[in-house]
Amino acid sequence: MKPFTYERAHSPAEAAAAAARTPGAKFVAGGTNLLDLMKLQIETPTHLIDVNGLALDQIKTTPEEGLRIGALVRNTDLAADPRVRRDYGLLSRALLAGASGQLRNQATTAGNLLQRTRCPYFYDTNQPCNKREPGSGCSAIGGFTRQHAVVGVSEACIATHPSDMAVALRALDATVETIRPDGTTRSIPIANFHRLPGDSPHIETVLERGELITAITLPKPLGGKQIYRKVRDRASYAFALVSVAAIVQRDGRGRVALGGVAHKPWRVEAAEAEMPRGAKAITAQLLAGATPTHDNAFKVPLVERTLGAVLTEAKG
Amino acid sequence: MKSPSDLDLSRRDLLVGTAASLAVTAPPSVANAQASADGSQAAAVEVPSISKVSFTVNGLAHELELDTRTTLLDALREHLHLTGSKKGCDQGQCGACTVIVEGRRISSCLTLAVMHEGRTITTIEGLGTPDNLHPMQAAFVEHDGYQCGYCTPGQICSAVAVLDEIKAGIPSHVTADLNTQLQVTTAELRERMSGNICRCGAYSNIVEAITEVAGRQG
Numbered sequence: 001m002k003p004f005t006y007e008r009a010h011s012p013a014e015a016a017a018a019a020a021r022t023p024g025a026k027f028v029a030g031g032t033n034l035l036d037l038m039k040l041q042i043e044t045p046t047h048l049i050d051v052n053g054l055a056l057d058q059i060k061t062t063p064e065e066g067l068r069i070g071a072l073v074r075n076t077d078l079a080a081d082p083r084v085r086r087d088y089g090l091l092s093r094a095l096l097a098g099a100s101g102q103l104r105n106q107a108t109t110a111g112n113l114l115q116r117t118r119c120p121y122f123y124d125t126n127q128p129c130n131k132r133e134p135g136s137g138c139s140a141i142g143g144f145t146r147q148h149a150v151v152g153v154s155e156a157c158i159a160t161h162p163s164d165m166a167v168a169l170r171a172l173d174a175t176v177e178t179i180r181p182d183g184t185t186r187s188i189p190i191a192n193f194h195r196l197p198g199d200s201p202h203i204e205t206v207l208e209r210g211e212l213i214t215a216i217t218l219p220k221p222l223g224g225k226q227i228y229r230k231v232r233d234r235a236s237y238a239f240a241l242v243s244v245a246a247i248v249q250r251d252g253r254g255r256v257a258l259g260g261v262a263h264k265p266w267r268v269e270a271a272e273a274e275m276p277r278g279a280k281a282i283t284a285q286l287l288a289g290a291t292p293t294h295d296n297a298f299k300v301p302l303v304e305r306t307l308g309a310v311l312t313e314a315k316g
Numbered sequence: 317m318k319s320p321s322d323l324d325l326s327r328r329d330l331l332v333g334t335a336a337s338l339a340v341t342a343p344p345s346v347a348n349a350q351a352s353a354d355g356s357q358a359a360a361v362e363v364p365s366i367s368k369v370s371f372t373v374n375g376l377a378h379e380l381e382l383d384t385r386t387t388l389l390d391a392l393r394e395h396l397h398l399t400g401s402k403k404g405c406d407q408g409q410c411g412a413c414t415v416i417v418e419g420r421r422i423s424s425c426l427t428l429a430v431m432h433e434g435r436t437i438t439t440i441e442g443l444g445t446p447d448n449l450h451p452m453q454a455a456f457v458e459h460d461g462y463q464c465g466y467c468t469p470g471q472i473c474s475a476v477a478v479l480d481e482i483k484a485g486i487p488s489h490v491t492a493d494l495n496t497q498l499q500v501t502t503a504e505l506r507e508r509m510s511g512n513i514c515r516c517g518a519y520s521n522i523v524e525a526i527t528e529v530a531g532r533q534g
Binding site: 001002003004005006008028030031032035036039048050052076079080085086089092093096097099100101102103105106234235236237 | 362363364365367383384385387406407408411414420421422423425426427428430431433474477478481484485486487488489491494495506507508509510511512
């Protein structure tokens with residue numbers, strides 16, 4: 001690990017201002033992904049701003065009858081919150097499908113959104129990677145790509161976003177609340193929060209320098225059957241090959257988002273018009289234009305079958 | 317047998333030594349002096365940053381001055397000589413470093429010691445002693461919940477916290493209904509313990525040990 005100086009922030013505004021004025025600064029909350037990457041010198045911050053002391057660990061009901069989830073709410077606490085379990089079961093399920101008990105106790109809501117890809121070439125500092133070293137090339141393209149993205153990819157990067165939680169938040173139309181170094185705040189729809197790789201895969205979100213996530217808000221409960229189905233190589237503690245987050249209403253309408261297939265949680269609202277027609281019709285639109293590799297072509301039929309199983313479960 | 321505090325630094329320890337031990341042998345002032353002695357290398361010399369942290373481990377208060385890079389695991393093992401917590405993968409995948417902080421199990425390798433100011437930490441050494449085993453330790457012995465024993469401190473810390481999590485009503489991936497009372501089942505224990513890897517494959521005995529303790533706790 002490279003040396004770094006350390007400070008504990010005392011307010012969100014102060015943390016954001018400190019991050020903007022200190023070169024090489026990064027926020028640390030749970031640290032489960034950042035520390036791992038720092039040990040490998042994939043992340044090399046020269047200053048860490050510990051935000052754990054900020055009072056951002058509450059879940060509150062909003063005037064719109066939704067929920068405002070503090071950025072520091074741990075994944076365990078979010079999944080276990082009675083309101084989340086009752087009204088946003090999709091979110092509980094997605095969180096519980098991710099990581100291990102130990103990691104969920106540490107990892108935060110905001111940190112989960114900001115975790116980096118687990119592409120093995122991103123992790124291997126001996127290999128070129130446009131995400132790790134912009135302009136160096138992509139070792140995954142032409143490499144071993146079983147875990148990689150099939151849709152929304154670019155010639156610079158075919159990595160996936162690893163979060164389960166983010167897939168549920170995409171289906172739920174969550175909003176990311178932030179504070180900027182100048183003290184102003186903004187609300188970013190989750191749909192716009194993560195970026196596709198394009199020619200700058202090292203820029204993964206629309207956050208500006210020093211901008212700090214303070215909360216995630218959920219709109220009023222949507223009801224319906226909420227199902228998160230994750231398909232992976234082990235029954236527990238593994239990243240998704242494919243995951244499906246679905247909200248299905250009694251009349252068969254609803255929403256679908258996918259994990260494990262793209263650089264961001266993948267949702268195509270137009271595809272949801274096909275919900276009453278079944279998994280094949282939805283998948284055709286969801287994954288239209290998909291460019292799988294030889295290694296991960298299985299993900300396209302796997303999405304269709306997993307979605308089919310989810311829709312069947314929703315009817316039961 | 318030497319006590320843990322008498323541990324000598326072997327050549328291997330020095331080679332694989334943590335940043336923290338480096339700080340002891342080369343304090344910042346020395347590193348700075350070296351940097352200024354050879355200006356051409358000044359930019360390449362990385363000066364460790366030292367920070368203070370206070371926390372309670374197994375009932376004892378400690379105040380440490382640490383290289384900020386020191387993980388909680390390294391602070392426990394290398395500075396407090398509590399070598400029960402093990403370094404397996406050092407990247408949060410194996411669970412050998414599991415300790416209990418403020419009642420919650422965490423991977424001590426993926427958190428910095430300085431992030432735990434004022435916290436209360438329990439390691440395997442704080443759960444029981446050879447003469448007075450924690451019920452979970454006794455159950456692991458009785459059910460042969462290990463072979464080599466390397467993962468065992470992490471397994472036991474995790475298992476103790478798992479039963480507390482079930483009591484607290486925290487659901488898991490295999491919980492059928494998110495809105496009903498939780499049961500201690502084999503499926504629940506296996507899912508909840510999936511962050512603790514046992515290369516000897518003692519899993520079925522580990523589940524039996526935890527099940528027995530859960531049964532006694534009612």
